[in-house]
Amino acid sequence: MKVTMSKLVNVDTQEVIARAAEALSQAWGQTITFDLVQPISGDPRRNFIARAVAVGHSREGRPVIIKTTRSRHYDPEAEDALQSSGLVREWVATALVSARAPNRGHGSALLAGDVATGTLVFEDLGADLGSLVEPLLEGTAEAAEHALKLYATALGRLHADTVGCLEAHYETYRAIFGARRRPPPSRRIEEEAAFVASKIGPAPPASELAALSSRLNDPGPWLSLVHGDPCPDNSLLYGDQIRLIDYEFAHPSHALLDGIYWRMGFPTCWCAGRVPADVAARIDLAYRAELANCIPLALDDAVYYAELAWASAIWLFACLSWRLNEALDGDDEWGTWSIRGRLLWYLQAVIEMTEAATVLPGLRAVAKLWLLDLQRRWPNARTLGLYPAFRLNRQK
Numbered sequence: 001m002k003v004t005m006s007k008l009v010n011v012d013t014q015e016v017i018a019r020a021a022e023a024l025s026q027a028w029g030q031t032i033t034f035d036l037v038q039p040i041s042g043d044p045r046r047n048f049i050a051r052a053v054a055v056g057h058s059r060e061g062r063p064v065i066i067k068t069t070r071s072r073h074y075d076p077e078a079e080d081a082l083q084s085s086g087l088v089r090e091w092v093a094t095a096l097v098s099a100r101a102p103n104r105g106h107g108s109a110l111l112a113g114d115v116a117t118g119t120l121v122f123e124d125l126g127a128d129l130g131s132l133v134e135p136l137l138e139g140t141a142e143a144a145e146h147a148l149k150l151y152a153t154a155l156g157r158l159h160a161d162t163v164g165c166l167e168a169h170y171e172t173y174r175a176i177f178g179a180r181r182r183p184p185p186s187r188r189i190e191e192e193a194a195f196v197a198s199k200i201g202p203a204p205p206a207s208e209l210a211a212l213s214s215r216l217n218d219p220g221p222w223l224s225l226v227h228g229d230p231c232p233d234n235s236l237l238y239g240d241q242i243r244l245i246d247y248e249f250a251h252p253s254h255a256l257l258d259g260i261y262w263r264m265g266f267p268t269c270w271c272a273g274r275v276p277a278d279v280a281a282r283i284d285l286a287y288r289a290e291l292a293n294c295i296p297l298a299l300d301d302a303v304y305y306a307e308l309a310w311a312s313a314i315w316l317f318a319c320l321s322w323r324l325n326e327a328l329d330g331d332d333e334w335g336t337w338s339i340r341g342r343l344l345w346y347l348q349a350v351i352e353m354t355e356a357a358t359v360l361p362g363l364r365a366v367a368k369l370w371l372l373d374l375q376r377r378w379p380n381a382r383t384l385g386l387y388p389a390f391r392l393n394r395q396k
Contacts, residue, residue, distance in 0.1 A: 008070040011048045013039065019114040020066045021054075024121050027112035030056045034066075046070055047087070051124055063124035064111065074118045082173055082183050086248030087118045093225060093250035094122075096172045101161035105154070105238075107245050115177065125238055125245075132232035132242065133271050136387040137336070144389035145279050147242070148262060149286040151235050154242040155227070156290025159255040162225035163294040166252045169225065185217040192317040199324055200370050205362035212317075212360075215310050219254035221295055222307060226251060226258045231269035255295070256311035259287055263353070264312060265345055265384050267319050270335025272342055273387035302357075309350075309357040316350045316367070319343065328377075337384050340374070345384035347371040 017034055025032045034052040041049040048068050053061035069087040081088045094110040102109075108122040135147040162168075170182055189212040197203035227234075228249030236243045249268075261267070262275045262283050275283065284304075291298040298304055323339050326332065331340045347367050354364045375381075385391060 007072050008046060009072050011068060011070060013037075013048075013050070016048060016050075016066065016068045016117070016119055017052070019117050019119050020052075020068075020112070020121050023112040023114040023119065024054055024064075028056060032056050034064075035061060037066075051127065054121075063126075065108065065122040065124045067120045067122065069118035071118075076115045076118065076177055079180060080183070081177055082180070083186060085118070087120070088173075088177065089250055090247040091120060091176060092169065092173045093247040094120075095176060096165065096169055096225065097158070097162065099172070100165070100168065104157060104161055105241050105243060106158055106161070107243050107247065113176075125236060125243055130237045132235040132237070134237075136232055136273060136389050137271060139389045141279075141390050144387060145282065147237065148275065148279070148283045150237075150240065150242040151230075152259075152262070152283045152287035153290050154235070154244055155230060155258050155261075156287040158227065158244065159224040159258065160291050160294040162252075163221075163255075164223055165225050166223060169252045187213070187216060187318075189213045189216065189314065189317050192321040196317065196320045196324060196370070199328060200373050202366060202369065204366045208360050208362050212310065212313055216254060216314055221297060222255045223252060224255040224295075226253045226255060228253075228258070229268050230258050230261055231266055232271050233269070254307075254311060254314070255291065256307050257314065259291070260308055260311045260315065263308070264315050264349055265342065267315055267342070267346065272335065272337050272384060274345065274384055274390075276386060276390050279390065305353075306357045306359050309353040309359050312350045312353045313360055313363055316346050319346050331378065331381060338381065340378045340381035341384050344371065344374060344378070344381060347374070348383065 017037055021032050021034055032054050035055055037050055037052045039048070039050045041047060048070055050066045052064055052066055054064045055061050069085070071085065074085055074087065075081060076088070078084065082092065091113055094107065097106045098110050108125050110120065110122055112121045113119060132147050132151055135144040174180060190209045193204055193209050227244055227247060228251060229246065230244055234244060234246045236245060263280050265272050265274050288298040288304060320343065323343060327339045327343055331338050347370055351364055351367050351371065354360045
């Protein structure tokens with residue numbers, strides 16, 4: 001996501017360190033100082049991030065990550081703080097996970113925070129960790145598939161450990177930031193579809209759009225904490241695990257909005273790419289095995305793939321409403337692939353998945369028309385391709 005500099009403010013590094021030390025001192029019940037402070041974020045980043053070593057009474061240091069928002073609009077007292085601030089969302093999500101599922105390998109543990117300045121302190125998992133990016137872009141097919149299975153297992157564990165978390169998420173928010181009204185559902189698929197139809201028409205059936213909004217706002221047994229941006233570079237290789245970090249888009253919603261990432265080509269990520277269908281099916285099995293610990297329906301093929309198709313349609317409207325205007329004006333490269341090529345793939349993926357699951361026939365028919373129209377407008381656009389690991393099938 002692009003952040004303009006006008007929305008960012010410079011931070012006083014010494015003030016940030018002091019507030020972080022004070023917060024960690026209160027959390028640990030002893031005076032904490034920081035040694036070896038090393039900023040690791042550049043100017044364009046929406047957060048200031050630094051590594052440091054926390055030192056207490058025992059003088060044994062513990063590596064930590066200090067993170068503070070640079071948003072000019074951060075206001076912890078705002079009624080809509082949870083909706084408007086990524087740092088608030090990350091704080092609430094990581095606090096919820098730390099309380100609900102400690103020692104389960106979810107990201108890096110939240111250690112402390114300072115509400116006034118929007119400063120968080122996390123454990124530091126290590127400076128030299130790789131991520132899912134390297135296996136996908138530089139590894140062999142076997143290494144990439146192995147890493148993707150670890151990734152799917154991590155997502156399945158997160159969703160299983162936070163199933164039915166709507167009330168707990170809200171209470172965590174209140175406990176940290178004070179009494180607020182419960183945030184209302186903020187997305188209506190009908191509005192996103194109307195925008196898309198105004199650009200490339202026709203509109204999908206109103207009944208199917210209403211059903212999509214209903215499923216999104218009330219996922220039933222599929223409700224969990226979703227990461228919201230589980231990109232390869234937010235997925236650290238930690239031993240033989242994946243640790244997910246950067247929960248700035250996390251919120252309670254339909255678990256499969258995360259669980260569809262490898263089938264949709266990682267839609268929020270600079271390092272986008274497709275995974276072969278047979279590999280995706282095996283990754284699905286790793287995810288479903290973990291998810292089924294708390295959502296047994298995940299093991300029912302018909303139910304699971306129908307839900308996955310619904311999730312693909314929800315993502316389609318999110319991506320089209322986000323990127324279509326830009327793509328109609330021109331074809332910018334974003335990371336590993338063009339915007340137009342990504343949108344063509346999202347349409348193709350939704351057509352294939354809804355057809356295989358025999359759901360949303362009206363939307364599927366309209367998606368085919370949209371795809372044909374965009375292919376006619378963009379004759380030189382290349383549909384999102386396989387990740388290099390699968391495209392080249394390189395061997396070490």
